[in-house]
Amino acid sequence: SLIPHPQPNPNPPHPSHKPKKSPITKPSPIQWQLPPPFPPPPLLTISLLASTSSASGRSLSGATTNTEFVRTSCIATTYPQLCYNSLAVHATKIQTSAKLMASTALDVTLASAKSTSAAMVKLQQSHGLTPRETAAMRDCVEVLGDSVDLIRQSMAEMAANKGGADFGMMISDVQTWVSAALTDESTCTDGFGEKAVADGEMMKTAVRGKIETIGQLTSNALALINAYATLHH
Numbered sequence: 001s002l003i004p005h006p007q008p009n010p011n012p013p014h015p016s017h018k019p020k021k022s023p024i025t026k027p028s029p030i031q032w033q034l035p036p037p038f039p040p041p042p043l044l045t046i047s048l049l050a051s052t053s054s055a056s057g058r059s060l061s062g063a064t065t066n067t068e069f070v071r072t073s074c075i076a077t078t079y080p081q082l083c084y085n086s087l088a089v090h091a092t093k094i095q096t097s098a099k100l101m102a103s104t105a106l107d108v109t110l111a112s113a114k115s116t117s118a119a120m121v122k123l124q125q126s127h128g129l130t131p132r133e134t135a136a137m138r139d140c141v142e143v144l145g146d147s148v149d150l151i152r153q154s155m156a157e158m159a160a161n162k163g164g165a166d167f168g169m170m171i172s173d174v175q176t177w178v179s180a181a182l183t184d185e186s187t188c189t190d191g192f193g194e195k196a197v198a199d200g201e202m203m204k205t206a207v208r209g210k211i212e213t214i215g216q217l218t219s220n221a222l223a224l225i226n227a228y229a230t231l232h233h
Contacts, residue, residue, distance in 0.1 A: 065096065066094060069094070069096045070084060070087050070088050070090075070091050070094060071088070076224075076227055077219070077224065078219045079220055082213070082217065082220065083105070086105075086217065090104050090108075098231055101228070102224040102225045102227070102228045103158050103159065105221035105225075106151055106158070109151055109217040110148060110151045110155065112217055113144055113147055113148050113151065116207065116211060117145060119210070120141050120144070120207055121141055123137060124137040124141060140211065144185070147185055147188075147218070150177040150178065150180055151181050153177055154173075154181075157177075171228070171232070174225055175225055175226065175229070178222045179222060182215060182218045185218055186215060189212055189215060
């Protein structure tokens, strides 16, 4: 069979002719764009932040003022450090009120007297006490009970009085009752004195220390009551 031969190109390229190259397109440079800025906070948000900051500042300032009032009020007491330690935690309640300062001091004294009296009742029922110690303990529990009643009565009288015409009579009664409570506590301390704990038992020594603390708290409360009375003269 016959094999067909390829036909020659009627227009052969000229020997000096070079084929055209396809143009190379350069990639366009990357355009970096920054994200849009955050919009400014609305005026309401700014106002809320400002008011919150202002309220926090006032709260901190108020707490400092209240604590400072407690500290300066305690300077006039017989045991200023005990006064501050026992009342500074109540500064928010007391604020800058001389009446609340005095009534809170009575409240702290009452709580201490009640807890110490309960501890002494338990100790009185324990073994190992001498007849003298047992008698001193019994008398002291009774005396502390009277002291608790007098302090509670003083607190009720102060709470009921609104500073009217009968203020003078009220404050005189309270001063008398708290002074009587202080005398009772001194009697208790004397009866349960050093000789009664000469054996060195720690429990008895601790109880005696608590009785002395009650007397100091009562003395401070009386001083604060007197300071409160002075403001109304």
